[in-house]
Amino acid sequence: EPEVTQTPSHQVTQMGQEVILRCVPISNHLYFYWYRQILGQKVEFLVSFYNNEISEKSEIFDDQFSVERPDGSNFTLKIRSTKLEDSAMYFCASSVRYYGYTFGSGTRLTVV
Amino acid sequence: SQQGEEDPQALSIQEGENATMNCSYKTSINNLQWYRQNSGRGLVHLILIRSNEREKHSGRLRVTLDTSKKSSSLLITASRAADTASYFCATDAWETSGSRLTFGEGTQLTVNP
Numbered sequence: 001e002p003e004v005t006q007t008p009s010h011q012v013t014q015m016g017q018e019v020i021l022r023c024v025p026i027s028n029h030l031y032f033y034w035y036r037q038i039l040g041q042k043v044e045f046l047v048s049f050y051n052n053e054i055s056e057k058s059e060i061f062d063d064q065f066s067v068e069r070p071d072g073s074n075f076t077l078k079i080r081s082t083k084l085e086d087s088a089m090y091f092c093a094s095s096v097r098y099y100g101y102t103f104g105s106g107t108r109l110t111v112v
Numbered sequence: 113s114q115q116g117e118e119d120p121q122a123l124s125i126q127e128g129e130n131a132t133m134n135c136s137y138k139t140s141i142n143n144l145q146w147y148r149q150n151s152g153r154g155l156v157h158l159i160l161i162r163s164n165e166r167e168k169h170s171g172r173l174r175v176t177l178d179t180s181k182k183s184s185s186l187l188i189t190a191s192r193a194a195d196t197a198s199y200f201c202a203t204d205a206w207e208t209s210g211s212r213l214t215f216g217e218g219t220q221l222t223v224n225p
Contacts, residue, residue, distance in 0.1 A: 105154035
């Protein structure tokens with residue numbers, strides 16, 4: 001069964017550093033997403049991406065965040081200057097419209 | 113209150129019993145989805161029910177949707193210890209070319225052997 005692949009599975013970074021989280025969506029999917037889940041809390045939407053541009057973003061997705069699909073297969077989330085409160089599990093997802101999403105297994109980001 | 117609220121927050125049952133989890137939401141939806149998450153792991157899509165459907169089955173899972181009451185339920189029959197996980201409902205409202213899922217707080221299900 002096709003999978004959404006996320007790397008790395010766990011990343012530890014110093015506060016203020018830039019991090020890039022990587023995702024390989026399912027190849028025939030057209031819609032791509034990032035969600036995050038702070039430990040013990042619910043899953044929150046960050047951003048959706050379609051046709052090489054952001055289609056929707058939440059209030060969490062401020063200027064510190066950016067997304068990119070650099071080569072037609074990868075989908076990345078960059079956090080420019082990490083803060084302690086960015087520590088969370090970050091999930092990438094992809095979908096075909098009108099069908100369910102497929103989520104990756106997540107990247108646990110720890111900011112120290 | 114927020115979109116996609118589950119109840120109960122926690123449910124503990126014995127193996128073999130049925131588990132029922134409920135979800136309420138506030139806005140109009142295109143579909144509602146249920147996900148499972150083992151502790152600290154990824155989200156696994158269980159089942160999707162469209163707004164024009166009332167009931168759906170998948171193996172031991174049964175989902176109902178009542179759009180007039182803006183509520184859904186997930187029933188797991190003949191539960192197993194391996195069903196122990198958090199279960200989330202998520203609502204999907206298509207508006208433009210992309211959409212967001214709005215997740216609830218989740219129900220932590222513990223199935224005791």
